[in-house]
Amino acid sequence: xxxxxxxxxxxxxxxxxxxxxxxxxxxxxxxxxxxxxxxxxxxxxxxxxxxxxxxxxxxxxxxxxxxxxxxxxxxxxxxxxxxxxxxxxxxxxxxxxxxxxxxxxxxxxxxxxxxxxxxxxxxxxxxxxxxxxxxxxxxxxxxxxxxxxxxxxxxxxxxxxxxxxxxxxxxxxxxxxxxxxxxxxxxxxxxxxxxxxxxxxxxxxxxxxxxxxxxxxxxxxxxxxxxxxxxxxxxxxxxxxxxxxxxxxxxx
Amino acid sequence: xxxxxxxxxxxxxxxxxxxxxxxxxxxxxxxxxxxxxxxxxxxxxxxxxxxxxxxxxxxxxxxxxxxxxxxxxxxxxxxxxxxxxxxxxxxxxxxxxxxxxxxxxxxxxxxxxxxxxxxxxxxxxxxxxxxxxxxxxxxxxxxxxxxxxxxxxxxxxxxxxxxxxxxxxxxxxxxxxxxxxxxxxxxxxxxxxxxxxxxxxxxxxxxxxxxxxxxxxxxxx
Numbered sequence: 001x002x003x004x005x006x007x008x009x010x011x012x013x014x015x016x017x018x019x020x021x022x023x024x025x026x027x028x029x030x031x032x033x034x035x036x037x038x039x040x041x042x043x044x045x046x047x048x049x050x051x052x053x054x055x056x057x058x059x060x061x062x063x064x065x066x067x068x069x070x071x072x073x074x075x076x077x078x079x080x081x082x083x084x085x086x087x088x089x090x091x092x093x094x095x096x097x098x099x100x101x102x103x104x105x106x107x108x109x110x111x112x113x114x115x116x117x118x119x120x121x122x123x124x125x126x127x128x129x130x131x132x133x134x135x136x137x138x139x140x141x142x143x144x145x146x147x148x149x150x151x152x153x154x155x156x157x158x159x160x161x162x163x164x165x166x167x168x169x170x171x172x173x174x175x176x177x178x179x180x181x182x183x184x185x186x187x188x189x190x191x192x193x194x195x196x197x198x199x200x201x202x203x204x205x206x207x208x209x210x211x212x213x214x215x216x217x218x219x220x221x222x223x224x225x226x227x228x229x230x231x232x233x234x235x236x237x238x239x240x241x242x243x244x245x246x247x248x249x250x251x252x
Numbered sequence: 253x254x255x256x257x258x259x260x261x262x263x264x265x266x267x268x269x270x271x272x273x274x275x276x277x278x279x280x281x282x283x284x285x286x287x288x289x290x291x292x293x294x295x296x297x298x299x300x301x302x303x304x305x306x307x308x309x310x311x312x313x314x315x316x317x318x319x320x321x322x323x324x325x326x327x328x329x330x331x332x333x334x335x336x337x338x339x340x341x342x343x344x345x346x347x348x349x350x351x352x353x354x355x356x357x358x359x360x361x362x363x364x365x366x367x368x369x370x371x372x373x374x375x376x377x378x379x380x381x382x383x384x385x386x387x388x389x390x391x392x393x394x395x396x397x398x399x400x401x402x403x404x405x406x407x408x409x410x411x412x413x414x415x416x417x418x419x420x421x422x423x424x425x426x427x428x429x430x431x432x433x434x435x436x437x438x439x440x441x442x443x444x445x446x447x448x449x450x451x452x453x454x455x456x457x458x459x460x461x462x463x464x465x466x467x468x469x470x471x472x473x
Contacts, residue, residue: 050461053465055461055464055465076467076469079464079465079466079467080467082465083465084462084465086458086461086462086465088458090410090413090455091455091458091459091461091462092459092462094405094406094409094410094459094462094463095405095409096384096385096388096405096408096409097385104463104466104468105466105467108466108467108468108469109467136385136409137409138409138412138413152466153466156466156467
């Protein structure tokens with residue numbers, strides 16, 4: 001296979017206060033894949049995500065994106081390649097208008113004038129928010145803000161889109177709309193989530209992170225139906241949701 | 253900017269004052285305030301002229317006087333301070349309404365009150381006739397350092413978020429049977445303010461992370 005978009009080897013990290021969050025994580029994501037990163041609260045998922053774009057630097061081990069190692073010297077290019085959508089859109093959207101906010105990333109990459117405008121409108125178009133370009137972000141609904149947050153990152157044309165809890169706080173309609181948008185994107189996706197049905201719906205492959213190590217890596221169906229694995233890592237399917245019956249229904 | 257979505261200080265309109273370029277309005281405001289502050293407080297007729305000028309601009313902007321007046325409550329702490337001055341200042345004393353007050357204090361109080369009120373009125377007029385976003389553009393055109401403009405921009409953007417957070421905290425407090433009256437409520441308010449500060453600080457850190465993730469390096473482009 002070609003060199004993976006995301007190549008994490010033996011990544012370990014301890015916070016400055018001594019709390020060790022990651023103990024040797026290995027993860028490879030290839031082009032065009034949609035991978036769910038599952039794990040209980042406090043498993044180190046967010047810590048892992050912050051390593052992917054060089055916000056945190058590895059204590060041991062390495063991270064590289066399409067062959068380029070994440071180091072201080074490469075950080076600007078790494079942040080273009082890895083687009084992180086944070087959980088709270090209010091953390092991500094800070095400009096007075098949607099247009100300015102989506103332009104923020106590409107402008108940092110040096111885009112100007114008509115190129116910048118094109119890039120902004122293209123990204124907003126992909127998430128169905130082009131009509132809202134001149135609105136201030138804080139006047140949009142939560143679901144709309146989440147979609148704009150995705151657009152702010154898409155505008156940088158990342159090689160991998162990393163989403164932190166993309167479905168949290170969304171109503172079912174917004175949740176479905178976001179799923180449709182994500183499915184329609186031609187980009188590699190790593191999705192950090194507690195929403196197991198969402199992972200099942202969108203990601204053919206799942207990785208389970210627990211206590212700072214990867215404990216499972218396989219097809220989402222296999223992971224979700226491995227009852228022993230699920231129980232030992234505090235993962236639970238929501239009431240009434242069973243991947244087996246859904247797979248049967250889809251097959252039949 | 254979407255109609256009907258203006259900021260709380262902004263009064264939607266299309267008057268000549270609304271349409272004037274933001275940087276001209278800001279520069280005028282600053283110049284006006286410097287002049288007012290530099291005017292000796294004994295020049296009473298000049299102050300009458302200043303008030304007439306500000307009121308004239310408000311009239312021209314078609315913003316109702318009541319709209320400005322309601323928002324002038326921010327001045328109250330200064331008014332209280334100004335009212336105390338004649339009583340605490342030293343020097344020769346005069347009788348006003350049967351009370352013995354310091355003459356120098358009385359003049360100082362007048363000066364503080366007049367200059368403060370002019371400042372608040374003029375600033376509110378700017379805020380009522382200019383979208384926050386245009387204020388930022390105006391500041392940039394006036395060559396205010398971009399770091400400062402960015403800070404003001406963040407304030408405008410997150411004011412709503414923080415106010416909303418404050419509202420949610422209040423609702424959560426009241427849902428647990430708290431009624432904010434009397435001296436005993438003050439420690440609760442103090443803790444709420446503390447929590448709000450910590451949350452805002454943490455949000456600031458998260459916003460910074462999100463900006464770094466999009467390639468921010470300290471310069472606005």
